[in-house]
Amino acid sequence: xxxxxxLSSDTETRPTAGMRAAMSAAEVGDEQKGQDPTVARLQExxxxxxxxxxxxxxxxxxxxxxxxxxxxxxxxxxxxAEAMAHVIRAESGGAALASGVMVQGIHTERGVFAPADLExxxxxxxxxxxxxxxxVGLVCVEQTHNFGGGAVWTREELxxxxxxxxxxxxxxxxxxxxxxxxxVASGVAAAAFAAEVDSLWIDFTKGLGAPIGAVLxxxxxxxxxxxxxxxxxxxxxxxxxxxxxxxxxxLDHHVDRLAxxxxxxxxxxxxxxAIDGIEVRNAAPETNMIxxxxxxxxxxxxxxxDRLAAAGVRVSGAGxxxxxxxxxxxxxxxxxxxxxxxxxxxSAACG
Numbered sequence: 001x002x003x004x005x006x007l008s009s010d011t012e013t014r015p016t017a018g019m020r021a022a023m024s025a026a027e028v029g030d031e032q033k034g035q036d037p038t039v040a041r042l043q044e045x046x047x048x049x050x051x052x053x054x055x056x057x058x059x060x061x062x063x064x065x066x067x068x069x070x071x072x073x074x075x076x077x078x079x080x081a082e083a084m085a086h087v088i089r090a091e092s093g094g095a096a097l098a099s100g101v102m103v104q105g106i107h108t109e110r111g112v113f114a115p116a117d118l119e120x121x122x123x124x125x126x127x128x129x130x131x132x133x134x135x136v137g138l139v140c141v142e143q144t145h146n147f148g149g150g151a152v153w154t155r156e157e158l159x160x161x162x163x164x165x166x167x168x169x170x171x172x173x174x175x176x177x178x179x180x181x182x183x184v185a186s187g188v189a190a191a192a193f194a195a196e197v198d199s200l201w202i203d204f205t206k207g208l209g210a211p212i213g214a215v216l217x218x219x220x221x222x223x224x225x226x227x228x229x230x231x232x233x234x235x236x237x238x239x240x241x242x243x244x245x246x247x248x249x250x251l252d253h254h255v256d257r258l259a260x261x262x263x264x265x266x267x268x269x270x271x272x273x274a275i276d277g278i279e280v281r282n283a284a285p286e287t288n289m290i291x292x293x294x295x296x297x298x299x300x301x302x303x304x305x306d307r308l309a310a311a312g313v314r315v316s317g318a319g320x321x322x323x324x325x326x327x328x329x330x331x332x333x334x335x336x337x338x339x340x341x342x343x344x345x346x347s348a349a350c351g
Contacts, residue, residue, distance in 0.1 A: 005334040007268075008316040010178075010261075010288060010327035013209040019249045026245035031057065031237045038241030042248050043215060049251070050200065051191035052217035056226055057244060058235050061177050061214040062086075064201035066094045067229045068173050069138060071222060072199070075100030077137025078125040080118065083107045084147035084319065086175055087140050098233070102134055110282075111148025112157055115164035122168060139165045142175040143193060144182050147319055149282035150265075150289030152182045155192055162196040174200035177214075181207055181287040184258040198222070207258050207288060208250035209328050212243035254328065261288040264326040264335050271339040275346050281321060288326045291318070297349040304345065311341040 006012045015023065029035035039057045047055040058064050065087045069079060079095055081087055083105030087095055095101050106113045106121045118139065126133045141161065145151045165172045174197040176190075183190045194200055199218035204210035216226060230236060237243075265285040273280045277296035282289070294304045301317040308315055315324045326335070 003312060005313045005330060005338050007324040007326065007330060007338060008314040009323075010206040010325045012314075013206070013327050013329050015209065015211050015246055016253075016328075018253065019210065019246050022249040023242050023245045026241045028239035028241035031240035032231075036239065036241045036244070038248070039244045042213075042244040045248065045251065046202065046215040047217050049190055050194040050202070050217045052194060052200075053220040054223040055215050055217040056223050056230060057240060058201075058214050058216055058230060059212060059237065059240075059243075061175070061201060061203040061205070062091050062094065063230075063233060063235050064203075064214045064216045065091060065140075065173075065175055066098055066233060067226045067235070068199050068201070068216060068218075069095045069101065069140075070099045070229045071226045072171050072173060073099050073101050073137035076102075076134055078102045078104050078122075078134045079138050079140065080104045080106065080121045080125075080136055080170075081140035082111050082113055082142065082145065082148075084111065084145075085140060085142045086146060086177065087142075089147070101137060104136075108148070110151040111142060111145025112151055112153050113161065114157075115160050118161055118164050122170070136168065136170050138173055139170055140173045140175060141197070142177070144178040144185075144287050144289075146178075146289065149291050150178070150181070150285055150287035150325075151282075152186050152286045153193070154186065155188050155196065158193060158196045171198040173197060176200045177203040178206055178287065180255050181258050181262070184255065185262055185287050204247040204250050207261060207327055208247070208254045210243070210246040210250045213240075213247045215247070257328065258288070261326040261328065261330075262286075264288075264330060264332060265290055265324075267332065268324060268326065268335050268339065271335070272342065275339075275343055277346050277350055278342070290324045291321045292324070293321055297346055299345075299349055307345050308338075308341060311345070313338045313341045
């Protein structure tokens, strides 16, 4: 049994023995020169999985967003996204620094906005008469939405926002870091979600459990333009097939099992809701994230996180709440151990 139950993020997954073996055996070449056959296979497979013309390997999901925003926009454009989207709150201002875009956030409860919200946001930045406003260069959605509690955009919700963006001539980009979680949870194929957007990417280092890699997909001319920015931002690599092999292994072995993470999240949420002094924000988690409040215990988030860490369970403070994320390195026994430790802290705090 692991000495620590790590619920702070699904980025803490470790490659399995099978994945390590696949990576060790990978056929490799110079990725920067387009000569790595394993990277080429991964790009082709992701393009096919998402129903897009082409795809581009990148080392991280943040770089996927950085490259996509740069490819879609011009300096001075506005980028519209949910106010707590990763591209706004967790990328060190990369969109502004690298692309010179102004960000317009849409405030929501669960990270999913409606066409009316998007229209209002675009109208706030496109002032009349010209030239006082900025053109909207890009709309971004996040699937699943992290700070929305791992919320899933339905295809209908996504399609309505896509139609709104198209009516204004604005491309729609999806931060699909946890797209496969959304697909497994909803039963909707990843390609069906992807059909609603102009570009998107999937991350392999979260629930899919690979140590490195994300893949950006879209029209062929978009990917050709994105390749230049990949080079510019330092994303080109040499024998990247070692890492790409882990991603291919994840597609073969770690997609369907995401349902297990979702079940563990529901188990954790039910257990937390039964503890006096804890309020669960998303009592019926849609995927693998639970957000909860511990102020009823008379503890600050930092005090709670530190006490729980001392008991061998890691969670994170996020957005004024506590976040717990299930993944392939957290078993049912790990969830039960975490609930036991939390219960003991709650009893001591309220006793």
